Amino acid sequence: MNQASQINAPGPQDDQPITDADGSGAETNRKQQTRLRFGLLELLLLIAAVASWLPVWIARQEIPKLKAEIETMRLSSLELIVTDPAQLNARILPSISSNVSSWKYFAPDDAALDLRLATQGINSLEPPSEFESCALPTGEHTVHVEFKSDAKGYHALVYLDDDLVLQQHHPKDWVKSGSSSSSGGVSAQSSVYPVDETLTLVNRKISQWHPLHGRNTLTMPVGYDSKGTCVWIAPRHDAVEVASNFQLKTNGFAGSAFGHRQGMRVQHLQAKGRIGLLSIEPSWYATLGENRWGSNYTPVGISVRPLVAGAAQPEVPELQAPTDVPSETGLTITIRETLDESADAKPRPPSSLSPVDAIGDDPMTMHLFAHYPAFASGAKPIVEILFDAKHPNRIGFLPHAAPGSAEMEAIEFVTQFDAKFLWRQVELSSGDKESAEADAPHLVPLAKFYPEHDFRNLATAEQTEPMELPWQTVSLDELPQVQSVQDERNRRQLTLRTDVKDSTKLTFPLGLPQQWEYEGVPNLQRWVLPVSQGVTGDQQAAKRPTVEVRAVVNYPGTQLATPGGPVIGNVRITLPMPVTEAVWYEIISDM
Structure with a gap:
C-alpha cells in the first residue's frame, strides 16, 4: 500500500510546477504566460482594426487625386469645358494636318472681340501692326487656320466654323525657305483667358535660306520681324500696340546691346581688348549669313580719341589706365540717357536704361550718351549716340566736352577690326x-x-x-x-x-x-x-x-x-x- 501510494502520488514531473525554495519560480512563470497571452490578443485586435480602416484611408488619399485626374481628362477631352462664362474660354484641338491648326473657343455675349490675321511684321514682342480682321462671334465656335504653298505662291486661310473669313496670298518669290517654327498662347486643355487682353492662337515664323549657302536656314534674332502667319484674338476697341523701333533691355530685350530693333546696335562689352571701345553690331541683314552665336562673334569697334590743346598725339581709351585701377587697361565707358552727369551720380548698367528717357516723345529717334572717365590729359569727352528709325542700318555720333574737361582741339573716331x-x-x-x-x-x-x-x-x-x-x-x-x-x-x-x-x-x-x-x-x-x-x-x-x-x-x-x-x-x-x-x-x- 505504501509503495502503491507513493507511485500514484503526484510528483514534481506532473501538474505541480517546479519551484524554488521560496516559491518565486512558479509566480514568474505564471506572469510570463499571462503577458504573452494578452499581448497576442491585443496585436490581433490591432491588425483587425487596421485592416478594416486601411482601405478607407487609402481611398480618402486617392479620391482628390482621382478628382484632379478626372478634371484634367475632362478638360483634355475633345469638348470645350466652359469654366468661367464671363471670360474667354479656349483650347487647342488635335491637329488633323501639319498645315492646319484648330481651336475651339467660347466668348461671352457682351464681349467685343476681333479675329486678326497678319503674314508680315511678326515678332515676339507685340502682334503685327498691319493685319486683316473680322468680328469674333460670341458663344462657342471653332477656328481653323490653314497655311500652304503651291505653284501660285503662299496662302494663309482662316475659317470660322466652316466659313472662310480671312485670307492673304503672296507670290512664289515672297520668301525663300522650306522651314518654320510655331508658337501660341492657348493651352491644349480647356482654359480661361481674360476677355480684355490679346490672345495669340498661332505665331508661325518662316525661316530664311542663306543667300550664299543654298538651303541652309538662318535663325532670325530676337526683335526682328519675320514673314509667316500670325492669328490672334484682340479687344476690338483697344489701341493697336506697336513694337518699339529701338532695343533696350528694359523694354523687352535680353542682352547688353542697345539701338535699332531691326538694325545697327551698340554692345556694352567688358571683355579684354574691348574696354574703352564702342562695340558696334551691324544690322543682321548687313551681315546676313554670318554666325553671330557664341563667344567667337566679334563686332566692329570704334575708338574715340581726344586730342587736347598742345598735345602731339590723341589719347587712346583702350590703352589708358583708369585712375582708380592703375593696373587695368582700358577706360570703362558709362552709358546714360542724359548728357548731364549729375543727374545720374551713380552709373547704372545698360540693363537699366530707361526707354522713356532715351526715346522720349518722338518714337522715331533715340539718344544715348557714352560718358568717358577723365583721360590722363584731363580730357572728358561725352559722345552722343543718335538712332533714327528711318535709317536702321546707321548710327550717329556727336561729341561733347564734359564740364571740367581739358580743352580738346579735335576728336578722332577710329574703326577697329574692319x-x-x-x-x-x-x-x-x-x-x-x-x-x-x-x-x-x-x-x-x-x-x-x-x-x-x-x-x-x-x-x-x-x-x-x-x-x-x-x-x-x-x-x-x-x-x-x-x-x-x-x-x-x-x-x-x-x-x-x-x-x-x-x-x-x-x-x-x-x-x-x-x-x-x-x-x-x-x-x-x-x-x-x-x-x-x-x-x-x-x-x-x-x-x-x-x-x-x-x-x-x-x-x-x-x-x-x-x-x-x-x-x-x-x-x-x-x-x-x-x-x-x-x-x-x-x-x-x-x-
Whole structure:
C-alpha cells in the first residue's frame, strides 16, 4: 500500500510546477504566460482594426487625386469645358494636318472681340501692326487656320466654323525657305483667358535660306520681324500696340546691346581688348549669313580719341589706365540717357536704361550718351549716340566736352577690326567739275592709295609679324556729295566696298581664328560727314573733317594674311572741336 501510494502520488514531473525554495519560480512563470497571452490578443485586435480602416484611408488619399485626374481628362477631352462664362474660354484641338491648326473657343455675349490675321511684321514682342480682321462671334465656335504653298505662291486661310473669313496670298518669290517654327498662347486643355487682353492662337515664323549657302536656314534674332502667319484674338476697341523701333533691355530685350530693333546696335562689352571701345553690331541683314552665336562673334569697334590743346598725339581709351585701377587697361565707358552727369551720380548698367528717357516723345529717334572717365590729359569727352528709325542700318555720333574737361582741339573716331569684311575699294567722285556727272561715284582700288607698295607681292609674301601700312588721306573734296532733305546742307560720304562677291568661295589661312572667317553677304561701310560744321568764310577750312584709311596685310592680332591681299583695316575720322553736327556711320548689305 505504501509503495502503491507513493507511485500514484503526484510528483514534481506532473501538474505541480517546479519551484524554488521560496516559491518565486512558479509566480514568474505564471506572469510570463499571462503577458504573452494578452499581448497576442491585443496585436490581433490591432491588425483587425487596421485592416478594416486601411482601405478607407487609402481611398480618402486617392479620391482628390482621382478628382484632379478626372478634371484634367475632362478638360483634355475633345469638348470645350466652359469654366468661367464671363471670360474667354479656349483650347487647342488635335491637329488633323501639319498645315492646319484648330481651336475651339467660347466668348461671352457682351464681349467685343476681333479675329486678326497678319503674314508680315511678326515678332515676339507685340502682334503685327498691319493685319486683316473680322468680328469674333460670341458663344462657342471653332477656328481653323490653314497655311500652304503651291505653284501660285503662299496662302494663309482662316475659317470660322466652316466659313472662310480671312485670307492673304503672296507670290512664289515672297520668301525663300522650306522651314518654320510655331508658337501660341492657348493651352491644349480647356482654359480661361481674360476677355480684355490679346490672345495669340498661332505665331508661325518662316525661316530664311542663306543667300550664299543654298538651303541652309538662318535663325532670325530676337526683335526682328519675320514673314509667316500670325492669328490672334484682340479687344476690338483697344489701341493697336506697336513694337518699339529701338532695343533696350528694359523694354523687352535680353542682352547688353542697345539701338535699332531691326538694325545697327551698340554692345556694352567688358571683355579684354574691348574696354574703352564702342562695340558696334551691324544690322543682321548687313551681315546676313554670318554666325553671330557664341563667344567667337566679334563686332566692329570704334575708338574715340581726344586730342587736347598742345598735345602731339590723341589719347587712346583702350590703352589708358583708369585712375582708380592703375593696373587695368582700358577706360570703362558709362552709358546714360542724359548728357548731364549729375543727374545720374551713380552709373547704372545698360540693363537699366530707361526707354522713356532715351526715346522720349518722338518714337522715331533715340539718344544715348557714352560718358568717358577723365583721360590722363584731363580730357572728358561725352559722345552722343543718335538712332533714327528711318535709317536702321546707321548710327550717329556727336561729341561733347564734359564740364571740367581739358580743352580738346579735335576728336578722332577710329574703326577697329574692319579687316573682317575685306573692304578694298573706295568710292570717289569723278572730279570733273565741268561734267554733269561730276559727283557720279566710281570705285578706286586700295592699291591706288599706296603707289610705293606692290600689293601683288604683299598678297603672296609670308609675314613673320603683323604688318600695317601708313595712313593715307582721302580728300574730302573727292568724296561724293549727299544732301540732307531735312536741312538741305551738303555733306560728303566715304564709302568702302569689297571685291569679294561670294565669301563661301574664299580659302582662309589655316589656323585662322573662327571669329575672322566671314561667310556673310558682301557689305559696305559708309560715313556721312558734315563739311563745315555750320561755319562759313575763313573758319570753314579749319572746321572741315579729315578722312584717312589704313591698309593691313594681316588679320588683327595674327600673322595670317587676308585672302586676296591687303584690305582696309582702319578708318580715321578727325573732327575739330567743338562739333555741332553729327557724323553718321553705317554698314549695309551690298548684294
